[in-house]
């Protein structure tokens with residue numbers, strides 16, 4: 001792990017710690033309930049797929065940073081997070097060519113930018129984002145019922161749709177790895 005990775009982790013942890021104090025977002029523990037698991041899966045996939053683990057780890061750490069930092073529109077968080085990633089990496093004198101690769105992981109992690117992904121590092125980060133949701137299903141329910149105030153049926157459908165969307169957005173090889181687990185989750189939680 002590089003020195004820059006350590007420093008970026010500290011910055012992300014600090015933003016998450018501050019965000020956790022905010023009632024507006026249900027005191028959401030962004031680090032433990034999401035980022036930590038994204039980083040774990042991203043590095044795991046990088047090792048399995050032969051991707052550059054440093055680029056992938058930085059991309060995973062920074063992919064959502066504008067949200068706990070409460071900077072910019074949440075719906076455009078990939079844009080604001082890319083902007084923050086650029087500033088933070090430049091301040092740490094991270095080489096420009098590597099910073100560009102990290103920024104692409106951040107910018108292209110949402111499903112809507114799937115068609116823009118070109119590298120295995122980008123795939124590792126976006127796949128890891130979805131896999132982290134499968135690890136933290138209670139957080140998804142907390143979001144729809146506690147933070148967004150949805151009713152029982154609406155919240156249930158919303159979580160189901162989110163998980164199905166996450167699965168659809170996975171790369172084919174990651175889909176294959178987690179298909180069984182995903183099917184078990186759907187079967188256990190959403191009996192018709």
Ligand SMILES: [Fe+2]
Nearest residue numbers: 038063064129
């Ligand atoms: Fe994320």
